[in-house]
Amino acid sequence: MRFKLLLFLMLNGCLIAHAQTAIQVLNATTKLPVADAFVYYVQLGNSKNNQYLAFADSLGKTQISLKGTSLVRIHFPGYEVLFDTLQPGTAFKVYHLKEINKILDQVVVTGQYDLRTADQSAIKINVINSARIEKQAAQNLAQLLSNELNIRVANDAYMGSSMSMQGINGQNIKILLDGVPLTGRMNGNIDMSQMMLNNVERIELIEGPMSVIYGTDALGGVINIITKKDINPYRPVTINSYVESIGHYNFDGRLAQSFKNNKLIVSGGRYFFHGFTLDENNRVKPWKPKEQLFGDITYTFRTGKMQHRFYSQVYHEKLICRGSATITPYEAYAFDDFYLSWRNTNSLYSDRYFKNGSSVSFINSYAWYNRQKETYNRNLVTLQDTRINNSNQQDTNAFVHWLSRGIFSSHKVTSTFNFQAGYDVNYESGKGRRLTNNKQEMLDAALFATAEYKPVSRVTVRPGLRAAYNSRFMVPVLPSLHVKLDITKNIFFRSSYARGYRAPSLKEMNLDFVDINHNIQGNPNLKAETSNNYQTSLQWMHRNANKVYRVDFTAFYNHISDMISLAVTNLGTMQYTYINIDEFRSAGGVINAEIRSAVYSVSVGASYLGRSNQFAAGIQLPFVYTPEFRSNFTYVLPYIKTDFAVFYKYNGKQLAYALDEANKPVQTHINAFSMLDMNLAKRICNNKLYLAAGCKNLLNIVNINSTANTGVHSSSNGNILMGTGRSYFVTVKWNFGWKKA
Numbered sequence: 248m249r250f251k252l253l254l255f256l257m258l259n260g261c262l263i264a265h266a267q268t269a270i271q272v273l274n275a276t277t278k279l280p281v282a283d284a285f286v287y288y289v290q291l292g293n294s295k296n297n298q299y300l301a302f303a304d305s306l307g308k309t310q311i312s313l314k315g316t317s318l319v320r321i322h323f324p325g326y327e328v329l330f331d332t333l334q335p336g337t338a339f340k341v342y343h344l345k346e347i348n349k350i351l352d353q354v355v356v357t358g359q360y361d362l363r364t365a366d367q368s369a370i371k372i373n374v375i376n377s378a379r380i381e382k383q384a385a386q387n388l389a390q391l392l393s394n395e396l397n398i399r400v401a402n403d404a405y406m407g408s409s410m411s412m413q414g415i416n417g418q419n420i421k422i423l424l425d426g427v428p429l430t431g432r433m434n435g436n437i438d439m440s441q442m443m444l445n446n447v448e449r450i451e452l453i454e455g456p457m458s459v460i461y462g463t464d465a466l467g468g469v470i471n472i473i474t475k476k477d478i479n480p481y482r483p484v485t486i487n488s489y490v491e492s493i494g495h496y497n498f499d500g501r502l503a504q505s506f507k508n509n510k511l512i513v514s515g516g517r518y519f520f521h522g523f524t525l526d527e528n529n530r531v532k533p534w535k536p537k538e539q540l541f542g543d544i545t546y547t548f549r550t551g552k553m554q555h556r557f558y559s560q561v562y563h564e565k566l567i568c569r570g571s572a573t574i575t576p577y578e579a580y581a582f583d584d585f586y587l588s589w590r591n592t593n594s595l596y597s598d599r600y601f602k603n604g605s606s607v608s609f610i611n612s613y614a615w616y617n618r619q620k621e622t623y624n625r626n627l628v629t630l631q632d633t634r635i636n637n638s639n640q641q642d643t644n645a646f647v648h649w650l651s652r653g654i655f656s657s658h659k660v661t662s663t664f665n666f667q668a669g670y671d672v673n674y675e676s677g678k679g680r681r682l683t684n685n686k687q688e689m690l691d692a693a694l695f696a697t698a699e700y701k702p703v704s705r706v707t708v709r710p711g712l713r714a715a716y717n718s719r720f721m722v723p724v725l726p727s728l729h730v731k732l733d734i735t736k737n738i739f740f741r742s743s744y745a746r747g748y749r750a751p752s753l754k755e756m757n758l759d760f761v762d763i764n765h766n767i768q769g770n771p772n773l774k775a776e777t778s779n780n781y782q783t784s785l786q787w788m789h790r791n792a793n794k795v796y797r798v799d800f801t802a803f804y805n806h807i808s809d810m811i812s813l814a815v816t817n818l819g820t821m822q823y824t825y826i827n828i829d830e831f832r833s834a835g836g837v838i839n840a841e842i843r844s845a846v847y848s849v850s851v852g853a854s855y856l857g858r859s860n861q862f863a864a865g866i867q868l869p870f871v872y873t874p875e876f877r878s879n880f881t882y883v884l885p886y887i888k889t890d891f892a893v894f895y896k897y898n899g900k901q902l903a904y905a906l907d908e909a910n911k912p913v914q915t916h917i918n919a920f921s922m923l924d925m926n927l928a929k930r931i932c933n934n935k936l937y938l939a940a941g942c943k944n945l946l947n948i949v950n951i952n953s954t955a956n957t958g959v960h961s962s963s964n965g966n967i968l969m970g971t972g973r974s975y976f977v978t979v980k981w982n983f984g985w986k987k988a
């Protein structure tokens with residue numbers, strides 16, 4: 248009898264030891280399932296220390312097989328990591344994941360092995376979240392970044408908005424959309440007024456070279472635009488309208504729906520601006536009228552153990568440049584130019600996670616950009632338009648960009664050593680009659696690797712290396728080194744060195760632009776620009792359950808060699824050519840202090856930026872400095888529960904150097920100015936309706952005195968475009984759905 252009882256207990260123990268344990272993962276706040284949550288489990292006391300991985304289904308459920316007492320780790324991007332110990336024989340257990348507090352914690356992915364907060368990153372990253380975007384009432388990337396320290400936004404009547412970061416021009420700043428480079432650089436810059444924010448979750452900014460990971464054009468820094476991927480099943484539809492007194496009429500919408508393990512997000516809109524001028528009787532407007540149509544679609548699905556996300560974005564812009572009226576006793580007419588731009592980006596993201604904590608991710612992308620100029624003769628009496636069939640009056644440029652990128656990442660939470668290795672292949676081609684032979688192309692292929700080593704718990708060392716091949720020129724080997732030291736639990740020290748480079752663009756190497764007003768020749772013998780960046784930062788941060796206090800100071804130094812400049816090479820014909828003649832240095836410091844909570848936020852900061860050029864061997868021009876100051880304040884007014892926000896930035900007199908028509912260095916300047924915005928916002932109808940109203944450019948800035956060129960169509964003397972004067976806006980946003988919470 249005892250033998251039978253013992254046998255029964257042994258068999259029952261074996262069954263229990265190998266029984267399936269059902270787990271469900273829910274959102275701690277909404278109690279909704281967290282689909283695709285990662286469930287790692289490892290048997291304690293096992294010398295093999297084998298780790299296993301399971302994924303939650305659309306209901307947040309999964310099953311695991313426990314062979315002994317096991318440590319369970321559950322996480323999902325956007326949520327805090329949860330640890331637990333499970334005993335064999337546990338039949339069912341529910342876990343509630345807490346969402347990361349996006350007000351107190353700034354989540355980042357750019358240049359990281361996995362999703363983490365900005366404070367955990369060895370690389371210094373600044374984040375602008377969706378709440379800040381909404382409160383600032385920014386409609387595009389140019390408006391949003393104009394409030395950032397160490398960033399200057401310039402406006403060109405025809406080419407749009409460009410920027411500089413740490414004194415480095417926008418052609419050296421890589422702009423990414425969910426990690427995919429944006430195509431369509433005009434005059435070396437991406438037009439930031441074409442980057443809409445209606446479907447943006449946050450903006451991640453890294454100042455300093457990120458060429459080891461992202462290759463060319465990341466010499467000065469990286470801006471990664473992260474799109475919205477969350478779905479609210481109770482309010483999947485958003486409709487938004489925005490009207491501004493200077494002639495902005497914007498409308499956009501978003502639909503997000505999930506079914507089984509798939510997600511579908513569709514968004515789009517139309518933005519219209521009728522132009523701005525101080526002289527309403529003149530049909531020529533310095534701020535050109537334009538219509539912008541845009542849309543995107545995201546579809547997330549799974550095949551086997553691979554998670555996929557397909558993203559496609561379409562953008563179209565019509566920029567209207569009205570000419571001066573010609574009036575005679577017999578007729579009245581004007582020549583009007585229309586600039587038509589199209590951009591289409593298609594990306595497939597594929598990710599696979601392994602039970603040992605590693606993962607592989609792939610990005611395959613195809614993008615094209617087209618810009619067409621058309622000239623019409625408008626009869627000002629009949630208002631009839633006649634197209635001018637002259638090749639000098641019509642022009643089309645088209646660019647295609649292919650990207651294939653793969654990364655293997657080891658990111659074990661408890662490991663002292665993690666690494667990342669990958670490949671990067673970029674193919675770019677351009678067509679247009681102003682390119683040599685009407686078509687040019689370039690191939691760039693690279694291997695790169697980084698590692699994160701923690702010799703002790705408070706020190707993180709992150710070296711990196713990139714080796715590349717380019718079909719047009721030699722590419723240097725690019726190293727980087729980032730070090731993070733947690734001096735205390737509240738004080739963090741970061742120091743970094745990085746080498747960067749920028750490949751000459753197809754236009755710089757192959758442009759052939761000769762007409763009555765231009766004589767610009769490309770240079771196929773250009774070398775790549777290279778840079779060395781040194782950066783150090785010290786940060787103090789304290790947080791409690793409701794607030795974050797933060798003070799940080801950053802110092803930096805940049806040295807760019809073989810900088811490409813447009814210079815006069817033939818005074819007789821005034822021929823301009825791109826040549827490597829310039830060396831550029833920038834140095835400075837930034838200090839920021841902020842208090843952030845769910846009720847209010849206060850941010851105060853200042854920067855001091857110096858620039859220096861060397862246009863000829865042995866002649867290093869002295870540094871000239873520019874100060875900046877910023878103060879932002881938001882507060883939820885009690886009783887009426889209304890958001891009040893103020894955004895202020897002082898842009899000090901900007902001094903720089905340039906070459907005159909005789910290729911002699913001259914000092915240029917842009918006078919100091921300040922920008923101030925104020926607004927009120929309130930949510931009503933159980934947060935379904937968002938209402939906002941406010942005043943932009945309260946100080947009524949329009950033109951700023953300058954001796955600098957801010958664009959190829961800007962004057963080097965007199966005034967430059969800076970603002971459209973004081974204006975007032977109203978926005979209404981409605982979130983709704985058909986399910987009851």
